[in-house]
Amino acid sequence: MQQDLYRLLQDSFEIFKSEDALVHINSSRALIVGDIHGNLEALEFILHIRKTLKCDHMVFLGDYVDKGSHSIQVLERVLKMKLREPEAFILLRGNHETREINRFNGFYDEILDEELFLQANQTFEEMPISAVVNNSIFCVHGGIPGPVGLENINKEEAFHFLWSDPSGCDGISASIRGSRPQCFGEDIFTEFMEKNDLSLMVRGHTALFTGYAWCFDRKMLSIFSCPEYVGKTNNASFALLKDNQLSIFVFGRTGNCYSLVRNNF
Template identity: 50%
Template sequence: MSQTELDLLLQETTGIFRKEPALIRVRSTNAMIVGDIHGNLMALDFLVQVQREMNSTSILFLGDYVDRGRNSVAVLSRLLELKLKGPQTVILLRGNHETPEMNRAYGFYEELNDEELFVASNYAFQQMPVAAVVNDTVFCVHGGIPGPVDIERIGKEDSFPYLWNDPSDLKGMTPSLRGIRPECFGPDVFNDFMALNHLSMMMRAHTAYYKGYTWWFNDRLLSLFSSPDYAGRKNVGAFAILKEDKVSVFIFGRKGKNSYGIINGNQERDE
């Protein structure tokens, strides 16, 4: 894709993102939830193919589309094309790498090699929704939560904790190994947040797991990572299908030199 074509895509999709609220609500009987992509175009193409094969009516990406992978620009372009074709069924949440502080340093800026497109890309990122609620009960976000807060108060301007925070087995809000500003939220904070907002489950991304996913807090929080072979590791990826009141987790990884395939599908769990 040429720089002109990407610029046009950014202009068109920025208008869509601007109209979407910080907290977007999704109704779907068969939703696909995807974690970090990080410039892995082969993973993205595989996931889109699987969505079609599974007849998912919507697909929700949890952020971190660029950086650390070889094809950040191609991944971004593909996602923006998908958004234009299905503005109501393709949901793109903002991740912590959809910020200039991160994507100037971890590969996207260097690959893009154009300051004006870099500024335009990050302006589009700033307009993206921060979180989503699927079918009124499943909270989706890239990172985590700042505490037991009302989700109706989530804003695009003050999104940092939703992009950066992580779950922890320790009670309360505790310091994070990621730096000074990020924090970790414990099971008590999580339970209070879920009760306050009448939610049953949370899905998030942000953390690279060797097996592609992990469950937290008595299987009420699912953390997904959807970029196999991330940064030279031999990890697999995972995605989830939320179908009616059941959640299924699927693991996928390399099946050949240039292809991915599903390795295992977990047993269904009630949301």
């Protein structure tokens, strides 16, 4: 198993290295997926829905590993998809795709192999940071460092794109996540969106009881795709962009399997 994962990581490294920090996608039907956190069952459910909906593209917002019990299997699954359809599957980097976080939150405990762990994180470091769908929807794991231009996004300065959160306070403010992460207010968000001619931001990073939340006059959508996160009773969600119309699918456990709770247009 370790040899198979090592090869997957090496092959994926080359693909991610060839991709820019900001990926542009044109799609008539795209599925946008939030944090998975080692929940293989939830991932397989979303992939089943994707097949049913016949989506052209899937955009994952990061946090494939940690917290759940099947980080390696989730990682193998998404990397195999990436290798099979590199243009259709966009895998963005999350804050748990960093070695200082995934060493202590479950991923390393599954691997228990230093060489494999280092290869995984070298591969994570080459992942794209963000994506723009149909020239109007900005996808990212956390948020923004300020009203930066899209042309300035790079993989070497990814931290705030992976860690930032929206805030009810204007400007840049402190975060409860630690001393280095930060929050951005509606004024910063609006300036960023106008500067880059964007209409919507879709992000992950935040565990939500309902699975999703709107912010900033419904110009920002947060989604979280891991139900029952760390033993909680939360629902999860993912978004469908079809002909530039956005739908939110909410799902949770019914009996022994996951099923849709509702579809919000």
